[in-house]
Amino acid sequence: MKIVVIQGPNLNMLGHREQHIYGPMKLEEIHEQMKHFATENNIEIEFFQSNLEGELVDRIQECMGDANGIIINPAAYSHTSIAIRDAIAAVELPVIEVHLTNIHAREEFRRHSMTAEVVASVIAGMGPFGYHLAMIGMTQILNEMAASQQTQA
Numbered sequence: 001m002k003i004v005v006i007q008g009p010n011l012n013m014l015g016h017r018e019q020h021i022y023g024p025m026k027l028e029e030i031h032e033q034m035k036h037f038a039t040e041n042n043i044e045i046e047f048f049q050s051n052l053e054g055e056l057v058d059r060i061q062e063c064m065g066d067a068n069g070i071i072i073n074p075a076a077y078s079h080t081s082i083a084i085r086d087a088i089a090a091v092e093l094p095v096i097e098v099h100l101t102n103i104h105a106r107e108e109f110r111r112h113s114m115t116a117e118v119v120a121s122v123i124a125g126m127g128p129f130g131y132h133l134a135m136i137g138m139t140q141i142l143n144e145m146a147a148s149q150q151t152q153a
């Protein structure tokens with residue numbers, strides 16, 4: 001079972017960036033915790049962060065035929081990127097979208113996520129713990145998919 005974690009623009013700045021909004025935890029620390037969960041549950045995990053829309057599209061496309069699921073925080077591109085939304089729809093993999101903050105309780109322009117319309121689930125407002133919840137959720141989704149494939153075989 002392989003999960004790819006994709007992080008959008010400015011998330012490399014976590015721990016420095018607007019700490020009153022995003023908290024003190026660095027992206028590497030969040031990834032360490034996810035790696036720990038993955039190791040304990042026998043899951044292969046890869047991480048990717050980019051500030052560039054096209055690189056995020058490329059990384060999503062590369063997951064096709066390689067990964068079983070994607071956990072993504074498209075960050076500001078959630079609100080603007082048809083290209084990322086289309087890439088998610090194209091790969092036909094289970095995708096969980098994570099936002100550290102509750103985007104529905106913030107500025108008007110953050111309240112709509114284009115990508116949310118094509119993902120299995122959205123976790124928002126749980127801070128870094130949202131990524132842990134996403135790992136649990138993705139494990140559940142993939143186990144259910146594997147079980148239904150077995151009954152079909």
Ligand code: DQA
Pocket residue numbers: 009010011073074075076077078098099100101102103110
């Ligand atoms: C974010 C919310 C976005 O609106 C913002 O642009 C981000 C982070 C979050 O995790 O809460 O960069 O995706």
